[in-house]
Amino acid sequence: MPTINEILAGAAAIAKGMGVTVKEMLNPVLTDDYPGAPPKFQQRYRGLHVLQRDENGLEKCVACFLCSAACPVQCIYIEAADNTGQARMSGGERYAAVYNIDYSRCIFCGYCVEACPTDAITHGHGFELASYNTSTLIYRKEQLLAPLSAGTSGELQLDPPVASAPAGH
Ligand code: SF4
Numbered sequence: 001m002p003t004i005n006e007i008l009a010g011a012a013a014i015a016k017g018m019g020v021t022v023k024e025m026l027n028p029v030l031t032d033d034y035p036g037a038p039p040k041f042q043q044r045y046r047g048l049h050v051l052q053r054d055e056n057g058l059e060k061c062v063a064c065f066l067c068s069a070a071c072p073v074q075c076i077y078i079e080a081a082d083n084t085g086q087a088r089m090s091g092g093e094r095y096a097a098v099y100n101i102d103y104s105r106c107i108f109c110g111y112c113v114e115a116c117p118t119d120a121i122t123h124g125h126g127f128e129l130a131s132y133n134t135s136t137l138i139y140r141k142e143q144l145l146a147p148l149s150a151g152t153s154g155e156l157q158l159d160p161p162v163a164s165a166p167a168g169h
């Protein structure tokens with residue numbers, strides 16, 4: 001048979017617990033309703049990378065390989081190519097013809113972003129990377145490039161192509 005003191009202590013404990021519950025019920029809800037609604041990220045969140053473009057729509061990446069050199073797990077693969085007089089993809093002498101990131105190895109440390117001299121590579125807020133097939137975790141430049149803004153083409157035609165003489169003349 002519980003004593004009166006034990007009954008009072010039990011009632012006090014229940015009242016204390018209910019007080020916490022009621023207080024939390026009155027606070028704003030912090031839980032995201034994902035996947036019912038898009039999650040909210042802090043600005044500093046390091047998600048899927050974005051290869052940025054400049055105001056003309058050209059790729060900011062000039063294929064200097066500094067991000068690749070800074071990556072502690074060597075998951076960035078780049079093949080450089082020269083811009084030509086006829087077509088320019090970036091603002092520098094070269095551009096990345098191939099730019100792959102292997103997300104089965106990336107640890108989202110941000111070293112590549114810190115190393116980039118042109119702010120070409122940044123972290124976005126993409127996070128839905130899970131896959132049962134690791135080969136799909138190698139993201140190509142085309143998947144990482146920022147979308148073109150209205151009125152830009154992503155390529156500058158500098159010199160008009162030289163017209164070749166018709167055959168037989
Ligand atoms: S975030 Fe880190 S691990 Fe991922 S690609 Fe950049 S440097 Fe490499």
Ligand code: SF4
Binds near residue numbers: 061115118119
């Ligand atoms: S993303 Fe930046 S650091 Fe990496 S190759 Fe391009 S310009 Fe260089």
